[in-house]
Amino acid sequence: MLTLFHSPLSSASRFIRLVLGEYNISTQLIVEHEWARRHEFLALNPAGHVPVLLAEQEVPLSGAIVIYEYLDETHGSLRQENKLFPENPLDRGEVRRLNDWFLNKFENEATRHIVRERIYKREMPLTIGGGAPDSQILRNARANIAPHMNYLNWLCASRDCLVGSKLSYADLAAAATISVLDFLGEIDWDQSPAAKDWYMRIKSRPSFRPLLTDRIRGIVASPHYADLDF
Amino acid sequence: MLTLFHSPLSSASRFIRLVLGEYNISTQLIVEHEWARRHEFLALNPAGHVPVLLAEQEVPLSGAIVIYEYLDETHGSLRQENKLFPENPLDRGEVRRLNDWFLNKFENEATRHIVRERIYKREMPLTIGGGAPDSQILRNARANIAPHMNYLNWLCASRDCLVGSKLSYADLAAAATISVLDFLGEIDWDQSPAAKDWYMRIKSRPSFRPLLTDRIRGIVASPHYADLDF
Numbered sequence: 248m249l250t251l252f253h254s255p256l257s258s259a260s261r262f263i264r265l266v267l268g269e270y271n272i273s274t275q276l277i278v279e280h281e282w283a284r285r286h287e288f289l290a291l292n293p294a295g296h297v298p299v300l301l302a303e304q305e306v307p308l309s310g311a312i313v314i315y316e317y318l319d320e321t322h323g324s325l326r327q328e329n330k331l332f333p334e335n336p337l338d339r340g341e342v343r344r345l346n347d348w349f350l351n352k353f354e355n356e357a358t359r360h361i362v363r364e365r366i367y368k369r370e371m372p373l374t375i376g377g378g379a380p381d382s383q384i385l386r387n388a389r390a391n392i393a394p395h396m397n398y399l400n401w402l403c404a405s406r407d408c409l410v411g412s413k414l415s416y417a418d419l420a421a422a423a424t425i426s427v428l429d430f431l432g433e434i435d436w437d438q439s440p441a442a443k444d445w446y447m448r449i450k451s452r453p454s455f456r457p458l459l460t461d462r463i464r465g466i467v468a469s470p471h472y473a474d475l476d477f
Numbered sequence: 478m479l480t481l482f483h484s485p486l487s488s489a490s491r492f493i494r495l496v497l498g499e500y501n502i503s504t505q506l507i508v509e510h511e512w513a514r515r516h517e518f519l520a521l522n523p524a525g526h527v528p529v530l531l532a533e534q535e536v537p538l539s540g541a542i543v544i545y546e547y548l549d550e551t552h553g554s555l556r557q558e559n560k561l562f563p564e565n566p567l568d569r570g571e572v573r574r575l576n577d578w579f580l581n582k583f584e585n586e587a588t589r590h591i592v593r594e595r596i597y598k599r600e601m602p603l604t605i606g607g608g609a610p611d612s613q614i615l616r617n618a619r620a621n622i623a624p625h626m627n628y629l630n631w632l633c634a635s636r637d638c639l640v641g642s643k644l645s646y647a648d649l650a651a652a653a654t655i656s657v658l659d660f661l662g663e664i665d666w667d668q669s670p671a672a673k674d675w676y677m678r679i680k681s682r683p684s685f686r687p688l689l690t691d692r693i694r695g696i697v698a699s700p701h702y703a704d705l706d707f
Contacts, residue, residue, distance in 0.1 A: 302567060303567070306567050310577055312542065313570045313574050314570075316570070317566055320566045336550045337533070339546070340538045344539050344543050351581070352524060
């Protein structure tokens with residue numbers, strides 16, 4: 248069985264859990280706190296980030312982009328149907344662009360800071376930066392959510408899925424990111440009706456179920472988080 | 478002919494120029510200043526970053542990761558030999574991990590800040606952040622070069638190329654990043670002898686020649702920058 252080192256509120260980890268779910272690959276999950284910089288984990292991935300997948304022969308694959316390309320090559324591309332990459336190389340380029348947008352750009356401009364200020368800093372020792380949230384950082388990160396949601400809403404208004412009419416890795420990457428912010432009650436859904444319709448569809452997939460039942464110590468999810476019809 | 482929007486001191490742009498050179502794909506080059514946020518360019522890539530490749534039918538492909546995967550699918554994977562991806566999916570994972578390391582991690586911790594403070598801020602209007610370099614930012618970015626060079630030196634000391642014994646995208650991504658810092662005279666080669674040997678080999682490839690003859694207005698390259706034996 249494969250092993251995934253992940254963190255429940257990491258968008259990149261959630262994305263890989265969704266891909267594993269879509270491919271019905273059963274995986275042992277191990278929670279890793281990046282901020283703890285555990286030696287054994289740094290030996291697997293010197294960059295210190297989740298997710299890390301222990302693949303065949305226990306070889307570590309580090310980072311969401313590396314892992315999903317590997318899972319596509321070893322599982323996705325072998326499928327007859329319901330592939331998560333479109334056939335056309337230009338469309339695959341668009342999927343990869345959106346994956347980077349949601350897993351890196353959106354993450355670095357908003358999600359990462361909100362998770363760190365609101366959640367991680369409560370658990371981290373003071374000596375490594377733990378403590379009360381920095382309200383200025385939170386304010387800046389929150390201000391960055393709206394333009395990203397407008398962009399997602401615009402994408403969802405013009406197409407069934409983010410790239411064309413079929414589910415792709417881009418839908419899973421975007422939904423993973425959104426699910427973290429939705430868990431924390433940071434999304435104003437009234438402003439993004441097309442994105443809301445799209446997210447309800449992705450959230451109803453069986454691969455999403457484990458994410459909706461995640462329990463995180465000391466945190467209560469936003470009231471509608473696990474509702475499939477919210 | 479394909480068109481590449483690039484910037485001479487962008488590691489990601491240089492990486493794509495090297496890949497195009499290795500595949501002998503002749504390309505029209507257009508210099509784009511990201512900081513100018515030109516409307517026509519933002520319409521091609523809303524993220525605002527170079528490189529952007531106009532592929533078949535003028536479809537824009539944005540970002541180095543998207544572009545090299547596209548070039549691999551449409552050119553690299555069709556080759557009989559001298560492919561830039563190894564055959565084994567786990568080795569391809571290692572290539573992708575290192576590409577991310579050099580093009581994103583190293584870039585965001587060091588190169589990007591040095592280029593912005595030393596070069597771009599001289600050209601940018603004061604109204605959008607131009608002016609004298611911030612010495613604190615420069616100091617922090619420079620301090621981050623050494624651990625990255627130590628890591629590269631460690632990789633080079635144990636293998637001929639960064640992944641196994643054959644040239645791969647990882648060598649081109651790392652050399653692209655290093656070449657920007659070397660152009661600016663920011664690398665202390667005495668501390669990294671194995672990396673120096675490796676870089677001399679990569680730098681001698683025909684694909685590298687156009688990068689060594691780049692002239693950038695108002696900037697003199699470090700004395701050894703274009704020497705193949707330095």
